[in-house]
Amino acid sequence: xxxxxxxxxxxxxxxxxxxxxxxxxxxxxxxxxxxxxxxxxxxxxxxxxxxxxxxxxxxxxxxxxxxxxxxxxxxxxxxxxxxxxxxxxxxxxxxxxxxxxxxxxxxxxxxxxxxxxxxxxxxxxxxxxxxxxxxxxxxxxxxxxxxxxxxxxxxxxxxxxxxxxxxxxxxxxxxxxxxxxxxxxxxxxxxxxxxxxxxxxxxxxxxxxxxxxxxxxxxxxxxxxxxxxxxxxxxxxxxxxxxxxxxxxxxxxxxxxxxxxxxxxxxxxxxxxxxx
Amino acid sequence: xxxxxxxxxxxxxxxxxxxxxxxxxxxxxxxxxxxxxxxxxxxxxxxxxxxxxxxxxxxxxxxxxxxxxxxxxxxxxxxxxxxxxxxxxxxxxxxxxxxxxxxxxxxxxxxxxxxxxxxxxxxxxxxxxxxxxxxxxxxxxxxxxxxxxxxxxxxxxxxxxxxxxxxxxxxxxxxxxxxxxxxxxxxxxxxxxxxxxxxxxxxxxxxxxxxxxxxxxxxxxxxxxxxxxxxxxxxxxxxxxxxxxxxxxxxxxxxxxxxxxxxxxxxxxxxxxxxxxxxxxxxxxxxxxxxxxxxxxxxxxxxxxxxxxxxxxxxxxxxxxxxxxxxxxxxxxxxxxxxxxxxxxxxxxxxxxxxxxxxxxxxxxxxxxxxxxxxxxxxxxxxxxxxxxxxxxxxxxxxxxxxxxxxxxxxxxxxxxxxxxxxxxxxxxxxxxxxxxxxxxxxxxxxxxxxxxxxxxxxxxxxxxxxxxxxxxxxxxxxxxxxxxxxxxxxxxxxxxxxxxxxxxxxxxxxxxxxxxxxxxxxxxxxxxxxxxxxxxxxxxxxxxxxxxxxxxxxxxxxxxxxxxxxxxxxxxxxxxxxxxxxxxxxxxxxxxxxxxxxxxxxxxxxxxxxxxxxxxxxxxxxxxxxxxxxxxxxxxxxxxxxxxxxxxxxxxxxxxxxxxxxxxxxxxxxxxxxxxxxxxxxxxxxxxxxxxxxxxxxxxxxx
Numbered sequence: 001x002x003x004x005x006x007x008x009x010x011x012x013x014x015x016x017x018x019x020x021x022x023x024x025x026x027x028x029x030x031x032x033x034x035x036x037x038x039x040x041x042x043x044x045x046x047x048x049x050x051x052x053x054x055x056x057x058x059x060x061x062x063x064x065x066x067x068x069x070x071x072x073x074x075x076x077x078x079x080x081x082x083x084x085x086x087x088x089x090x091x092x093x094x095x096x097x098x099x100x101x102x103x104x105x106x107x108x109x110x111x112x113x114x115x116x117x118x119x120x121x122x123x124x125x126x127x128x129x130x131x132x133x134x135x136x137x138x139x140x141x142x143x144x145x146x147x148x149x150x151x152x153x154x155x156x157x158x159x160x161x162x163x164x165x166x167x168x169x170x171x172x173x174x175x176x177x178x179x180x181x182x183x184x185x186x187x188x189x190x191x192x193x194x195x196x197x198x199x200x201x202x203x204x205x206x207x208x209x210x211x212x213x214x215x216x217x218x219x220x221x222x223x224x225x226x227x228x229x230x231x232x233x234x235x236x237x238x239x240x241x242x243x244x245x246x247x248x249x250x251x252x253x254x255x256x257x258x259x260x261x262x263x264x265x266x267x268x269x270x271x272x273x274x275x276x
Numbered sequence: 277x278x279x280x281x282x283x284x285x286x287x288x289x290x291x292x293x294x295x296x297x298x299x300x301x302x303x304x305x306x307x308x309x310x311x312x313x314x315x316x317x318x319x320x321x322x323x324x325x326x327x328x329x330x331x332x333x334x335x336x337x338x339x340x341x342x343x344x345x346x347x348x349x350x351x352x353x354x355x356x357x358x359x360x361x362x363x364x365x366x367x368x369x370x371x372x373x374x375x376x377x378x379x380x381x382x383x384x385x386x387x388x389x390x391x392x393x394x395x396x397x398x399x400x401x402x403x404x405x406x407x408x409x410x411x412x413x414x415x416x417x418x419x420x421x422x423x424x425x426x427x428x429x430x431x432x433x434x435x436x437x438x439x440x441x442x443x444x445x446x447x448x449x450x451x452x453x454x455x456x457x458x459x460x461x462x463x464x465x466x467x468x469x470x471x472x473x474x475x476x477x478x479x480x481x482x483x484x485x486x487x488x489x490x491x492x493x494x495x496x497x498x499x500x501x502x503x504x505x506x507x508x509x510x511x512x513x514x515x516x517x518x519x520x521x522x523x524x525x526x527x528x529x530x531x532x533x534x535x536x537x538x539x540x541x542x543x544x545x546x547x548x549x550x551x552x553x554x555x556x557x558x559x560x561x562x563x564x565x566x567x568x569x570x571x572x573x574x575x576x577x578x579x580x581x582x583x584x585x586x587x588x589x590x591x592x593x594x595x596x597x598x599x600x601x602x603x604x605x606x607x608x609x610x611x612x613x614x615x616x617x618x619x620x621x622x623x624x625x626x627x628x629x630x631x632x633x634x635x636x637x638x639x640x641x642x643x644x645x646x647x648x649x650x651x652x653x654x655x656x657x658x659x660x661x662x663x664x665x666x667x668x669x670x671x672x673x674x675x676x677x678x679x680x681x682x683x684x685x686x687x688x689x690x691x692x693x694x695x696x697x698x699x700x701x702x703x704x705x706x707x708x709x710x711x712x713x714x715x716x717x718x719x720x721x722x723x724x725x726x727x728x729x730x731x732x733x734x735x736x737x738x739x740x741x742x743x744x745x746x747x748x749x750x751x752x753x754x755x756x757x758x759x760x761x762x763x764x765x766x767x768x769x770x771x772x773x774x775x776x777x778x779x780x781x782x783x784x785x786x787x788x789x790x791x792x793x794x795x796x797x798x799x800x801x802x803x804x805x806x807x808x809x810x811x812x813x814x815x816x817x818x819x820x821x822x823x824x825x826x827x828x829x830x831x832x833x834x835x836x837x838x839x840x841x842x843x844x845x846x847x848x849x850x851x852x853x854x855x856x857x858x859x860x861x862x863x864x865x866x867x868x869x870x871x872x873x874x875x876x877x878x879x880x881x882x883x884x885x886x887x888x889x890x891x892x893x894x895x896x897x898x899x900x901x902x903x904x905x906x907x908x909x910x911x912x913x914x915x916x917x918x919x920x921x922x923x924x925x926x927x928x929x930x931x932x933x934x935x936x937x938x939x940x941x942x943x944x945x946x947x948x949x950x951x952x953x954x955x956x957x958x959x960x961x962x963x964x965x966x967x968x969x970x971x972x973x974x975x976x977x978x979x980x
Contacts, residue, residue: 080638104641114635118556124636127552131640175636 031056031183031214032077036086039072039238046072048238049086054216056182059209061225061246062218064235065269070218071111073235074185077216078108090183104132107176111187113168117161121152121171124160125178132179143174149200150174165192173201177208184208186217190224202228222262234265236272549650556629557622557654604681605734612688612733615659616695616726623699623722626651644704645760651700652756659692684733687741691732691748695725698752701759724751836907838961850955850964854971857951861944861975893977898969905933905949906956906965926953948972 032054039047047069054060062070075081076088079099088095090102115124125143129135147156150170163171169192176184184205190198205228209215219225225232226246234242234249242249249264630637630647637647702722728748735741838847909932913925921928930949934942952965 078639100641100643103639106639108639110635110639112635114633116552116556116629116633116636118629119552123555128636128640131642172636176639 029056030054030089030091031058032088032090032216034073034077034086034088037073037076037083037088038085039069039076039081040084045238047076047083047235050235050238050240051086052233052240052243054183054214056214057209057212058231059205059215059229060217061229061232062216062235063220063222063225063232063265064218064241065220067237068235069238070235071187072238074108074187074216074218077185078102078106104179105182107179107181107184109169109172109176109184109186109189111191112165113172115160115168115171118159120159121156121163121167124171125156125174128175128178134179143178146174146177146200146204149203150197151200166194166197169193170197170201173204177204182213184213184215184217186215188219189217190219190221198224222265234268236269239272241268241272549647550654553626553651553654557626601677601680604677608681608684608688609730609733612692612729615692616729619655619659619692619696619699620703620722620726622655623651623703626655626700627703648700648704648756648759652697655696655699656693657696659689659696683738684735684741687732687735687738687745688729690745691729694745694748694752695729698725698755701752701755705755705759725755835960836903836962838959838963843960846959847955847961847964847967850959850967851971853951853955853964854968857944857948857968857972858975860947861972864944890977893973894970898966898973901933902952902962902965902969905929906952907962910953910956926950926957929953944972 030053032052034050034052037047037050038045050069050073062073064070072081076083077090077095079095079097079102082096091105093102093105095102116127119127150173152167152170156171160168160171169189173186173189176186186205189201189205193201202224205215205217217229230245230247232242232244232246232249233240249268699722702725706722725748728744728751732741732744732748735744838844906929910925910929913928914922927950930946930953933949934946948969952968955964955968956962958964
């Protein structure tokens with residue numbers, strides 16, 4: 001039972017909700033492993049020799065300014081893009097080649113979620129459950145508490161075409177945890193959410209992480225990253241600038257007189273562009 | 277008379293109910309939908325046909341024919357109902373009462389539940405209608421029959437509503453799910469019973485009822501039956517329009533209302549992608565113009581059917597048979613055009629929905645081809661109810677003509693199965709290459725599927741039609757294969773993924789137009805002129821117009837009209853170039869005469885046929901062919917060819933152009949193609965090419 005989740009007023013039973021089968025063999029023990037991963041679009045380098053490891057149960061923030069390659073990295077991990085060079089593995093599966101198996105194990109929340117406009121929210125979840133081969137009724141019952149906590153302003157029985165961006169985002173988050181993924185990839189998960197829903201989402205993420213799910217979320221909200229995640233990965237123009245505890249990032253620049261994460265982050269980005 | 281009236285009224289009330297029940301469509305407006313009307317219309321036709329078991333004398337071989345097709349129709353109606361959504365819907369009961377349409381009606385509150393129930397999908401009505409119609413032989417006026425029919429409607433609605441509620445409240449969920457199947461079985465049983473009755477003769481059991489029906493119908497004139505068929509359609513349309521106005525005024529929110537119109541089946545049942553496709557399509561697809569046109573057409577068709585039922589038709593002299601044949605061919609051809617349009621439309625909407633939902637779909641563990649498969653299977657049955665609606669009047673035709681039309685209809689149904697199969701693949705394929713968000717149903721690739729169709733529809737014999745089916749099957753299969761290879765969620769310009777296959781590309785470039793050219797030039801040769809002048813006119817003009825319309829979707833290609841004064845000045849030189857082309861053709865012709873080679877003769881034609889022939893040769897063909905070859909193929913080819921071939925695209929185009937014109941005319945047509953191709957490059961438009969082409973054709977026509 002997550003303590004922080006309780007603080008958020010949630011009665012989510014994380015251990016029963018997101019119980020995982022942890023009998024994975026050693027090769028697939030690591031949730032994400034990228035080795036020298038690169039992706040170029042024409043002349044633009046989106047991701048440059050990125051090598052990171054993420055273990056199950058870790059909650060990692062992917063930080064960086066606009067155009068740093070955060071979304072591209074997430075898409076490479078899901079197999080939606082083919083890497084120009086290098087490899088990305090999720091639980092030992094090659095993301096580019098075993099895309100289907102990867103998608104089966106991973107939950108993904110896109111930056112701008114889109115659904116079938118002519119299905120209702122419920123039907124969308126049922127459709128996803130159907131595609132993922134889950135018993136529909138069970139999936140919905142298990143999500144009921146999360147649905148209640150997310151406070152949809154319109155009932156889920158209305159067509160998705162009428163939803164606001166925030167509603168779609170919430171629906172996308174529901175959709176991504178429907179099948180109890182072992183890895184969650186989230187692209188700006190709290191974008192467009194009201195503070196209350198954002199808090200709920202954070203609680204859900206924390207609960208999942210505590211039950212052994214690896215979570216990688218891209219965000220530009222340093223505040224949120226600071227409070228939610230222990231570990232941060234900072235990208236700048238596709239290159240890995242920092243990988244470690246966010247506390248360390250703050251301490252690194254503390255010598256410069258400031259100790260907020262924001263200053264540390266901005267300093268690092270400035271330094272990087274000066275190097276270039 | 278009374279039984280006939282009871283039958284007709286009851287069934288028509290059912291039609292009214294079905295169409296109104298389906299009319300709150302999420303297209304932002306209220307419409308009558310074809311899908312709602314078709315099963316009802318089929319059931320009606322089945323009943324009318326079943327009546328003819330009685331009208332034809334028992335010893336006549338016609339009686340068997342009638343009964344078989346009555347049974348067939350009802351089975352089709354059952355299938356159509358099964359294809360429609362299950363009647364059980366989670367929110368239907370509750371939502372119906374609060375529906376704005378219902379609230380807008382100026383009725384006392386206690387009537388509303390009645391109306392709400394009456395608008396429920398209730399397949400139970402069909403057997404009730406039969407029961408009422410057959411049992412009530414003492415009904416003497418059509419007024420009381422109509423009252424009884426209304427009673428049957430309400431009772432049926434209640435029964436259906438109650439049975440659904442009971443099924444939902446208890447554990448009999450299987451009943452809700454299997455309802456359409458049960459009704460289909462019931463329909464088949466009913467049809468079998470009628471068949472049996474027809475064979476047993478008047479003395480035995482249920483056949484007595486049929487004898488009664490025979491007696492009743494014999495006093496009913498053709499005009500009366502025709503009125504029974506005709507009147508409800510315009511009434512429905514006017515009523516629908518009025519209801520639409522009212523609901524729009526009180527406020528109709530498609531997003532809020534749509535889910536209640538057609539709902540996802542209850543939890544526990546398996547929802548296949550095909551089902552989801554059908555669900556979304558029913559909420560999304562709404563074309564008032566198409567629906568009204570389809571209804572007017574069905575209505576006209578029904579009239580033909582009713583008229584055809586008139587024995588006088590059978591007694592027609594041989595001299596009139598030709599006209600009748602031409603009329604039938606025209607109807608089939610036009611109907612086919614409509615269904616092709618429907619399928620291509622639906623495929624485009626379907627792909628557009630998938631593209632919009634790509635951020636979701638691409639993250640799910642599902643291959644695009646699985647989606648494709650589901651969509652194809654949702655489309656397969658789309659044309660069946662439409663085409664089956666043609667059966668009654670085909671049966672009413674004189675035997676020889678009826679048999680011919682029957683195999684034609686069989687061919688057309690098979691062809692539409694293939695078109696529906698390949699339609700989504702083709703749209704997907706096109707989209708994967710064009711990669712734009714808006715999906716157009718007008719695309720050249722789709723012509724590859726729809727053009728062999730014209731060949732099949734107008735085939736001069738069964739083997740020719742079967743050959744056409746084989747061609748269409750090959751194209752459909754290749755489209756599917758190509759799309760399965762090409763479709764993937766990776767949509768990355770640099771990934772080097774195959775986006776279509778070479779075979780498919782070649783098919784698109786070559787196949788489309790050769791089929792068209794074949795139809796344009798040889799349809800009158802294939803078929804005896806006096807029997808087919810209407811059909812030939814309709815098909816040739818339709819194909820030419822369709823082809824012209826295809827140029828709408830030529831985004832990104834060179835413009836069709838010359839740009840600036842210079843381009844138009846150059847275009848003015850076209851007649852000179854045309855003279856060169858004509859001179860070349862004349863020299864070639866003289867050469868042929870010297871070598872004593874005879875050109876094939878065009879058929880001697882007179883009257884309407886001659887006008888059609890002239891229109892095709894002098895106006896239709898030059899415009900259509902130039903639009904395709906110089907307008908589309910010439911600028912499109914460089915994108916498909918290696919760069920060293922690119923300067924020669926005009927020659928390649930001319931070669932392909934000549935190759936569809938047959939071996940003897942190859943040389944002059946090649947010259948014409950080269951000249952038109954060069955003019956296309958020089959003037960920047962296709963107008964000059966059209967002028968040259970017309971001059972060439974006038975010369976050719978004047979000479980033969």
